Amino acid sequence: MLRLLQIESIKLWNNRASKFLIVAYFVLLLSIALIAAVRFDIGPVKFHLAEQGIFNFPYIWHFNTYVAAFFKLFLAIVIVSMTANEYSNKTIKQNLIDGLSKWEFIYSKFLTVLSFAAISTVFVFTVSLILGLFYSDFNEMSIIFSDLQYLLAFFIKLVSFFSFCLFLGILVKRSAFALGFLFLWQILEGLFYMVIRWQSDGATAASISQFFPLDAMSNLIKEPWTRLSAVKTVAGQIGEDISRDYAVHWYSIAIALAWTALFIYWSYALLKRRDL
Amino acid sequence: METILNIRNLTKKFGYLTAVKDLSFSIEKGNVYGILGPNGSGKSTTLGIVLNVVNKTKGSFEWFDGKVTTHDALKKVGAIIERPNFYPYMSAEKNLDLVCKIKGVPREKIQEKLEVVGLYDRKDSKFKNYSLGMKQRLAIASALLNDPEILILDEPTNGLDPQGIHQIREIIKKIASNGTTILLASHLLDEVEKVCTHVVVLRKGEKLYSGRVDQMVASHGFFELRCKDRDKALSLLRESHAFKDLKEENSTITAFLNEPMEAEAFNKLMFDNGIILSHLVKRKESLEEQFLTLTGD
Numbered sequence: 001m002l003r004l005l006q007i008e009s010i011k012l013w014n015n016r017a018s019k020f021l022i023v024a025y026f027v028l029l030l031s032i033a034l035i036a037a038v039r040f041d042i043g044p045v046k047f048h049l050a051e052q053g054i055f056n057f058p059y060i061w062h063f064n065t066y067v068a069a070f071f072k073l074f075l076a077i078v079i080v081s082m083t084a085n086e087y088s089n090k091t092i093k094q095n096l097i098d099g100l101s102k103w104e105f106i107y108s109k110f111l112t113v114l115s116f117a118a119i120s121t122v123f124v125f126t127v128s129l130i131l132g133l134f135y136s137d138f139n140e141m142s143i144i145f146s147d148l149q150y151l152l153a154f155f156i157k158l159v160s161f162f163s164f165c166l167f168l169g170i171l172v173k174r175s176a177f178a179l180g181f182l183f184l185w186q187i188l189e190g191l192f193y194m195v196i197r198w199q200s201d202g203a204t205a206a207s208i209s210q211f212f213p214l215d216a217m218s219n220l221i222k223e224p225w226t227r228l229s230a231v232k233t234v235a236g237q238i239g240e241d242i243s244r245d246y247a248v249h250w251y252s253i254a255i256a257l258a259w260t261a262l263f264i265y266w267s268y269a270l271l272k273r274r275d276l
Numbered sequence: 277m278e279t280i281l282n283i284r285n286l287t288k289k290f291g292y293l294t295a296v297k298d299l300s301f302s303i304e305k306g307n308v309y310g311i312l313g314p315n316g317s318g319k320s321t322t323l324g325i326v327l328n329v330v331n332k333t334k335g336s337f338e339w340f341d342g343k344v345t346t347h348d349a350l351k352k353v354g355a356i357i358e359r360p361n362f363y364p365y366m367s368a369e370k371n372l373d374l375v376c377k378i379k380g381v382p383r384e385k386i387q388e389k390l391e392v393v394g395l396y397d398r399k400d401s402k403f404k405n406y407s408l409g410m411k412q413r414l415a416i417a418s419a420l421l422n423d424p425e426i427l428i429l430d431e432p433t434n435g436l437d438p439q440g441i442h443q444i445r446e447i448i449k450k451i452a453s454n455g456t457t458i459l460l461a462s463h464l465l466d467e468v469e470k471v472c473t474h475v476v477v478l479r480k481g482e483k484l485y486s487g488r489v490d491q492m493v494a495s496h497g498f499f500e501l502r503c504k505d506r507d508k509a510l511s512l513l514r515e516s517h518a519f520k521d522l523k524e525e526n527s528t529i530t531a532f533l534n535e536p537m538e539a540e541a542f543n544k545l546m547f548d549n550g551i552i553l554s555h556l557v558k559r560k561e562s563l564e565e566q567f568l569t570l571t572g573d
Contacts, residue, residue, distance in 0.1 A: 008378045014366045094361040097327045098378045098418075099351040275290075276329040 004108035005115065007100075011082065012112070018078045025074040029123055033131055052228065055135035056254050058147035062246065063224045064128040065154035068120070072158055076165045080178045084170030085096050085107055093276045106268045109126055109166050117158035121151055153220040153248040160217050160256040160263075167263040170270055189214050213263075216255040278305040278459055279341055280426050283324060286335035288321050288481075295321040295483040298335070303426070303459060308452045310468035310489070311461040312567070313478035319461040320358060322478075323430055327433055340425075351379055354419030355428035360411040364404035368395060368414050371403055372421060379422045389417040393447055409440030416447060426457040433467060445471060465567050479569070492566060496533035499542055502555035503529075509551050516545075528555070 012018045038049040054063050086092040096107060132144065165182065172178040191210045197205035209215045225231055227246055281303040296318040303309055311319045311368040324330030326337050328346050339349030362371045372386045390396040392414040398406070406414065412432060432448070433441040448471055452458050462468055468475055468489065475492055479483040485492055503509050508531065513519050513531050521532040528557055539558040546553055 002378075003377060007374060010366075010370065010374050010377065011363060014363070014370055016365065032379050086545075089363060090359070090361040091363055093357065095378060096329050097353075097355045097357060098375050099347070099353075099380075100378050164386045216329065273329055273331070275324070 001111065004104060005111050008082075008108050008112045012078070015082075018082065021078050022072050025071055025078075025120075026123060028071045028074065029038070029068055029120065032124075033063055033127055035067075036131060050135045054228065055131050055160070057132050057136045057138050057144045059224070059227065060128050060136065061130045061150040062227070063240055064124055064131070065150045066221050066224050068124045069154060069157055069221060072120075072161055072196060075120075075158075075162065076182070077175075077179065079109075079113060079116070079162050079165040080169045081175040082112070082184075083166055084173055084175040084178055087170075088174040088175075090276075096276065103268060106170075106271060108262065109267075110163070110264055113159060113162040113166060116162060117155050117259050120158055121155040124154060125151055149248045150221060153253065156253055156256050156260075157220045158218050159212045160213070160260040162219075163260045163263040164213055167267045170267045182247060210252070211255060213259045216252065216259060219252045219254055220248060279303070279381060280305055281324065281337065281339055281344035281459075282341070283322070283337045283544045286322065286325060286337060287333045288318070288325060288330065290332045295481050296325070296446040299478075299481070299483055300335075301483065301486050303457065303475050305425070305457050306455060307474050308472045309479060310472035310475040310550055311459065312463070312465065312468045312475050317463075317478040318481035319463075319478060320408070320430055321481075323355070323357060323428060323459075323461060327353070327428070329357075334515075351422060352425045353428060354422060354426070355430075356412075356419050356432065357428075357430045358434075360415035362403045362411070362414065362418075365402060367402055368406070369398050369399040371414070372418055375418045375421055382420045385423075389420045392420060392450070394443075409436050411445065412436065412440070412444060414449070416444070416499055423521050424456065426459060426557065428459045428463045431463070432460065433462075433464070440450075444461065457566075487537045496536050497558055497560040498530055498557070499539070500530045500557045500559065501529050501531065501546075501553050502527055502550050503546075503553050505551060508549075509546070512546070512551065513550055 012022070032276075036050040036055065040047040052217065053059065086095070092105065100108075129144075133139070138144075165178070168178040168181055169175065172181055189209065192212065193205055193209045193215070196208055210219055222244070224246070226235070226244060283302065284300050286296055286299045287294065299318070299322060312321065313319050316516070321330055325332045326339075326346075328350060339346060340352070344352075349486065363374070366374070368390065369386060372390070373383060375381075376383050376385065386399075387396060390399055390480075393416050395413055395417060400411065403411065403414070404423050416429070416432070417425075419429075420515060429448070432443050445467070448458065448460070452471070458471075460468065460471060472489055474487065475489045476483060477492070501509070504528070506524070509529060510522060510524070513522055513529070518534050518537055519531045520534040523530040539556060542558075543553065543556060
């Protein structure tokens with residue numbers, strides 16, 4: 001296992017573009033902390049975002065994992081290109097001839113996906129913990145370490161999304177087209193949802209679309225904005241009562257994990273069937 | 277003798293096209309084999325199948341008498357297929373470092389093998405900045421990293437200039453003299469003739485010949501002769517066991533030899549029988565001609 005990870009890290013770290021994107025990704029994750037610096041002082045209106053409660057434990061786990069997940073696109077590019085480039089450089093052929101088995105090849109890529117997700121999770125955990133300790137109104141141990149399921153959801157979200165990218169890289173063999181396919185897929189899911197919604201109702205549409213891969217991934221961590229007390233207050237003033245389900249559900253996790261397994265299996269099956 | 281690779285009734289179809297048809301041959305340790313055939317005759321496909329990158333349609337193959345799985349066998353094999361494939365953005369040394377990790381070989385081998393192919397002083401250059409000849413040499417170094425029991429080379433001199441071709445052939449000869457078994461696929465006849473001891477000739481995926489290179493040129497040559505009394509000469513030649521085939525064209529008789537015979541002895545034989553030759557030439561079919569007859573449609 002360590003050997004496979006070493007193989008992948010040699011491939012990644014010696015590629016300037018990948019290295020740049022990976023570094024940029026972690027710098028951006030770190031930049032979440034900059035939200036703390038957002039403050040407006042316009043005459044009588046004094047607004048400091050960090051004091052609006054977004055860094056309160058345990059809400060910060062929800063908020064930060066949600067925001068951090070936007071940056072996953074950077075690593076998605078790295079993953080798509082690291083698989084697709086093996087095809088365009090024909091190095092996949094040479095890897096297999098040199099004695100890597102087809103399963104080892106897919107497994108080494110999957111291990112990279114797992115490591116990216118794990119490192120990101122630890123990173124977000126650390127950044128959030130530090131931010132929280134600075135700005136949170138509540139600092140009791142039991143509150144700090146509650147709602148940690150958002151970190152698990154974040155990890156699974158990344159693993160399943162990157163596995164999807166991995167599969168697309170293998171399927172399409174060209175990084176640009178694979179990324180294009182990813183956007184196309186997002187649109188297709190949206191269209192499907194609209195068609196079902198048009199034919200039935202919102203609840204049915206949502207219950208079906210939760211099984212689509214990208215929708216399943218986004219269901220893992222729902223938007224945290226309407227949970228902010230400030231937003232709730234405003235909503236209450238205009239007579240809107242926002243009470244939503246923000247929880248991380250076991251079935252969302254199960255659906256995302258099932259897709260992950262399928263993507264990895266399909267990647268392997270494709271590689272096995274293809275003549276290189 | 278130890279068998280390294282045994283191929284039995286291997287068939288590969290790409291849709292309607294049959295790239296390899298019912299091919300069988302085996303490779304014994306210590307010889308230098310050539311797979312000879314025109315472009316598109318199934319050489320690379322055959323190598324791809326035994327190297328586990330192309331799926332076979334029918335038939336079987338086994339490495340090392342079937343004692344190990346193909347996956348483990350490939351760790352004892354060094355192979356380059358068609359073009360040298362490396363990560364363009366990495367230096368030669370880094371690329372070989374990666375191959376060491378894949379094959380499970382200590383890094384110390386890198387310097388040794390780069391010196392074999394004369395690239396050690398360019399080890400820090402990126403692969404994409406290499407010339408084609410250097411890329412090909414790097415590929416050979418990479419294939420040698422695990423001190424393979426068999427080295428498989430697919431068109432190693434394709435696209436190189438004469439100097440590059442010469443360098444590669446010298447390297448191959450050097451490796452062969454160390455006792456490494458080599459399997460060389462090529463469409464160049466003189467390449468196979470110069471380097472190989474055994475040859476498998478393919479055409480459209482079918483085996484036409486397999487055996488020693490010197491026996492492929494199985495003929496002892498032929499005489500071309502002219503004389504006044506052609507009928508007498510022909511009947512004399514027909515009676516002799518030394519000739520298997522006679523051809524008469526214009527006024528020239530071509531007599532194909534069944535056994536070795538020198539021109540002097542032949543001349544004397546004819547003279548003793550009262551035939552005086554006005555023209556006598558002894559020739560051998562060139563390997564080129566043999567190859568064209570074998571692979572001709």
